[in-house]
Amino acid sequence: MATLARLQARSKFVAQQYYFRNSVVDIFRKKEYDAAVKIQSWFRGCQVRAHIRNLHRVATIIQKWWRSYSGRQEYQLIVKFASCAMxxxxxxxxxxxxxxxxxxxxxxxxxxxxxxLKEYLKAVSETNDAIREALEEFAEMKEREEKKADLEREEKKRDYQARKTHYLLSTKQGPFRDITEVLEQRYKPLEPTLWVAEPISELKVAREEFRRQEWMRDVNDNMFLPFSSYHKNKKYTPLMHSSSKYGPNSYGSQHFRDENPKKWICDKDFQTVLPSFDLFSKYGKLYSKAGQII
Incomplete structure (x- = not known):
């Protein structure tokens, strides 16, 4: 019983010690775990870095050997091509x-x-001389033929001019004038005189135009009033042509023959364009028998 009493008295202290020691163990366990993790990470890092360094070294060796091999092959090709070119x-x-x-x-x-070559050039020169002489003879012959043809053409031209102008020897145009001047005067276009240049019906046409203008200018301001006697009381004003004391004008009814425009072959009346008096139209342009201008 005494032992049980002692155990019961120490139970609280034992429980406290138990919890205290467990907490201390937990704290040290976490520290130890962290330390182990750090040691493992450092060791594994050293291993990985060592492995990577080994891989780099091995890769460098492989690249060195391959590059040297490829360089030797390329150099051999260059040497081969250079030797072939040489x-x-x-x-x-x-x-x-x-x-x-x-x-x-x-x-x-x-x-x-x-x-x-000497013989050949000699033969060529002789041939050239012969051809040149033949060409000169041919050119002289052609020149003589051309001169003969020119003389024949000139003779034919003189004969033709003589046949065309032989009548001038006995005409009033005179044999002492130049042929071109005589021909120019002969074929000169017609120049109608003032007598025939104006139409015969110029006065009639002018009167008709005057009447037409007068009719256009006159304006009747008097208004026409149907069914009224205003216009009936207006005094009649006779025409000046019919109310003259000298009587009506007989132009166109007595002194000249009547005209029928329906029988005309054109729209206008006939107008004379040829000279009617040959003497006056050629005044001052011809020669007399004595060779003077008339």
Whole structure:
């Protein structure tokens, strides 16, 4: 019983110690866990970095060996092409030298033979001289033919002019004037005189135009009033033409014959355009028998 009493008396203290020790253990356990995690992370980081360094080193070695191999291959190709180009240049130079020697020998032996060329040029010069003489003779012959043809044309022209102007020797136009002047005067266009230039019915046309203008100018202001006697009481004013003390004008009814416009072949009346007096129309333009202008 005494032991039980002692245990009961110490139960509170034991419980406190239990909880205290458990809390201390938990605190140390967390610290230890954090320390272990940190150690593991550092170690694993060292491993990864070491592995990456190893990979970089190995990759560098592989790249170095590959680049050296590819460089050697490319250099071998360049050397090969350069050697081929040098060989081709050498072969071409040798071929050109051989061709130059052969062509020079062939030209000197077969083409540019001095004596052969001398004979050839001599024959060419003789042929040219013969052709030149023949051409000169042909040119002289053509020139003589052209001169002969020109003389024949001139003779025909003189004969034609003589046949065309032989009548001038006995006419009043005179034989001492230039042929061109005589022909110009002969074929000069007609120049009607003042007597025939104006139409015969000029006065009639002027009167009709005057009447038409007068009719257009006159305006009747008197209003017409139907069914009224205003206009009946107005005094009649006779025309001046009919109320003159000298009587009506007989122009066109007694002194001249009547005209019927319906029988005209054109819209206007006939107008004379040819001169009626040859003497007055050619006054001062002809020669008399004595050779003076009349």
């Amino acid at each position: 060989k081709m240049n050498l072969y071409n130079a040798m071929a050109v030298r051989i061709q130059r020697r052969w062509r020079g020998y062939r030209i000197r032996k077969y083409c540019f033979n001095y004596f052969y």
